[in-house]
Amino acid sequence: MTAxxxxxxxxxxQMLRGGRRALMAWAAAFAALVALYAAIWPSIHGNTxxxxxxxxxxxxxxxxxxxxGQLDLSTPAGYLGIELMGFLGPALMAVYAIGVGAAAIAGExxxxxxEVTLSVPVARGQVLAGRAAALLxxxxxxxxxxxxxxxVFSLAFGMHLGVAAIxxxxxxxxxxxxxxxxxxxxxxxxxxSAALARGLAALIAVASYLxxxxxxxxxxxxxxxxxxxxxxxxxxxxLQHGLRAVGALSVLAVALALVVGGGIVFARRDLx
Amino acid sequence: xxxxxxxxxSALVVRTESLTxxxxxxxxxxxxxxxxxxxxxxxxxxxxGAGKTTTLRLxxxxxxxxxxxxxxxxxxxxxxxxxxxxRTGYLAGDVRLWPRLxxxxxxxxxxxxxxxxxxxxxxDLAKRLDAELDRPVRELSRGNRxxxxxxxxxxGEPDLLLLDEPTSGLDPLIQQEFHHLLRExxxxxxxxxxxxxxxxxxxxxxxxxxxxxxxxxLIAESLATLREKARHTVEVRFASAPPPDAFAGVPGIRDxxxxxxxxxxxxxxxVDPLVKTLGRYTVTDLNSREADLEETFLALYGEGDxx
Numbered sequence: 001m002t003a004x005x006x007x008x009x010x011x012x013x014q015m016l017r018g019g020r021r022a023l024m025a026w027a028a029a030f031a032a033l034v035a036l037y038a039a040i041w042p043s044i045h046g047n048t049x050x051x052x053x054x055x056x057x058x059x060x061x062x063x064x065x066x067x068x069g070q071l072d073l074s075t076p077a078g079y080l081g082i083e084l085m086g087f088l089g090p091a092l093m094a095v096y097a098i099g100v101g102a103a104a105i106a107g108e109x110x111x112x113x114x115e116v117t118l119s120v121p122v123a124r125g126q127v128l129a130g131r132a133a134a135l136l137x138x139x140x141x142x143x144x145x146x147x148x149x150x151x152v153f154s155l156a157f158g159m160h161l162g163v164a165a166i167x168x169x170x171x172x173x174x175x176x177x178x179x180x181x182x183x184x185x186x187x188x189x190x191x192x193s194a195a196l197a198r199g200l201a202a203l204i205a206v207a208s209y210l211x212x213x214x215x216x217x218x219x220x221x222x223x224x225x226x227x228x229x230x231x232x233x234x235x236x237x238x239l240q241h242g243l244r245a246v247g248a249l250s251v252l253a254v255a256l257a258l259v260v261g262g263g264i265v266f267a268r269r270d271l272x
Numbered sequence: 273x274x275x276x277x278x279x280x281x282s283a284l285v286v287r288t289e290s291l292t293x294x295x296x297x298x299x300x301x302x303x304x305x306x307x308x309x310x311x312x313x314x315x316x317x318x319x320x321g322a323g324k325t326t327t328l329r330l331x332x333x334x335x336x337x338x339x340x341x342x343x344x345x346x347x348x349x350x351x352x353x354x355x356x357x358x359r360t361g362y363l364a365g366d367v368r369l370w371p372r373l374x375x376x377x378x379x380x381x382x383x384x385x386x387x388x389x390x391x392x393x394x395x396d397l398a399k400r401l402d403a404e405l406d407r408p409v410r411e412l413s414r415g416n417r418x419x420x421x422x423x424x425x426x427x428g429e430p431d432l433l434l435l436d437e438p439t440s441g442l443d444p445l446i447q448q449e450f451h452h453l454l455r456e457x458x459x460x461x462x463x464x465x466x467x468x469x470x471x472x473x474x475x476x477x478x479x480x481x482x483x484x485x486x487x488x489x490l491i492a493e494s495l496a497t498l499r500e501k502a503r504h505t506v507e508v509r510f511a512s513a514p515p516p517d518a519f520a521g522v523p524g525i526r527d528x529x530x531x532x533x534x535x536x537x538x539x540x541x542x543v544d545p546l547v548k549t550l551g552r553y554t555v556t557d558l559n560s561r562e563a564d565l566e567e568t569f570l571a572l573y574g575e576g577d578x579x
Contacts, residue, residue, distance in 0.1 A: 270334065
């Protein structure tokens with residue numbers, strides 16, 4: 001058992017080492033993005049023209065730009081919730097996570113590098129588990145960097161965001177990213193195709209975003225809304241209303257199931 | 273009797289039976305039955321695309337057999353691949369290592385995954401193969417990358433080495449040193465399966481050769497037996513011209529060309545029948561050359577090609 005944990009740790013550590021430069025770049029990018037939005041806040045604060053303009057837009061349009069359909073630029077949480085949490089934050093997080101997840105198994109396999117790892121006495125499922133752990137650590141690191149940046153720059157620019165609100169928002173972003181990353185990881189492990197892994201994961205990320213948006217305006221889509229990870233994590237605007245534990249845990253459970261399912265197929269298929 | 277059989281079984285490191293691999297409609301491997309014993313090097317020969325790599329990847333449990341069985345160290349290679357890998361070193365035909373790691377870093381990673389801890393033999397091994405340990409793999413030449421791959425395959429002194437075209441890209445001196453290394457491992461009881469599309473690469477190190485073509489095993493025999501079947505080109509000069517049909521009835525003789533006092537012919541197998549016949553005449557000069565094994569294969573199996 002300890003040997004198993006040690007080898008899995010080695011697999012995880014190896015992947016983290018390989019991705020450390022990308023991780024630092026993404027963490028810095030998220031921090032910079034937060035800093036930028038925070039720096040603009042003083043000039044937005046008290047300006048009602050944006051709010052008036054937004055209210056004149058069609059509801060569909062408003063739904064696409066906000067996770068919950070409401071625009072509140074009068075408070076820092078409302079402002080950052082729109083700018084960071086409504087689209088760009090989750091989108092960037094998904095791009096990073098999908099890249100890491102698709103590269104972990106399928107990327108190495110398509111370059112022919114996976115056979116070396118899989119020629120040692122470590123089960124394929126263990127390799128996948130170790131790399132899923134590395135994905136989780138990578139995403140957690142970017143999430144923590146984003147949360148820290150929110151805390152620091154909110155203080156610096158007088159936004160006064162609460163620590164709990166910041167933690168909820170960062171966690172929602174992180175879990176959304178981890179979910180999309182596990183889709184890419186699992187599809188890649190199951191099929192060996194990095195392109196398919198990236199494509200399918202991106203499709204699911206976009207679909208979950210669109211379902212949440214369209215459910216607000218179309219009754220036909222409404223029943224599907226609770227199936228959208230985007231809705232479950234970001235639909236209630238966690239920066240203002242906190243993270244919904246049930247939603248977050250369900251998405252994490254699905255992510256775990258994806259890794260397990262991917263591992264089962266991975267262990268039973270021919271390597272490319 | 274039972275004990276003897278058990279010993280013979282346990283000495284079988286690799287055993288495939290009617291091993292078949294099909295990709296859709298393509299039959300990559302057709303009922304291959306192959307054995308490798310402890311303490312021997314099996315040269316696995318065949319043209320590119322014959323199924324050598326497919327066989328090795330089936331032995332490693334990378335591919336699932338379509339039919340037949342594949343056992344390595346007595347374990348099912350597909351189901352118990354972890355158990356197989358614990359005692360097997362593998363070199364892929366197209367070595368792809370992590371480009372940003374050095375061979376030393378890659379060896380450290382694999383040694384930890386194998387639970388070996390620090391691996392002291394790598395420096396000695398690297399010296400013998402003249403391998404570059406401390407530059408990232410992406411900066412290495414093809415030959416040096418091949419050496420790095422060999423180092424990783426030899427890590428932890430496994431009981432079985434599955435090596436796909438191990439000496440391709442290596443210069444002859446390194447190739448020779450590598451063969452010494454293999455002989456040392458084999459004398460210590462290891463089994464080696466070494467694939468190549470060129471006979472000369474395995475001729476000096478293999479105890480037996482198996483030849484595969486289009487997914488089917490043509491022959492698995494000891495090198496000594498093959499040599500017995502090898503052809504000899506014989507040239508004889510006589511004091512005076514023998515009668516035209518003097519050598520027609522010699523068993524195994526082919527391509528007889530008798531031009532005055534000079535006989536040129538090919539002998540299939542041993543030359544003894546010819547020597548006995550030559551005794552009837554006065555021979556002034558005799559020259560016999562063994563065809564290399566490549567020619568032998570062509571002679572033995574080339575006919576099958578045309579049919």
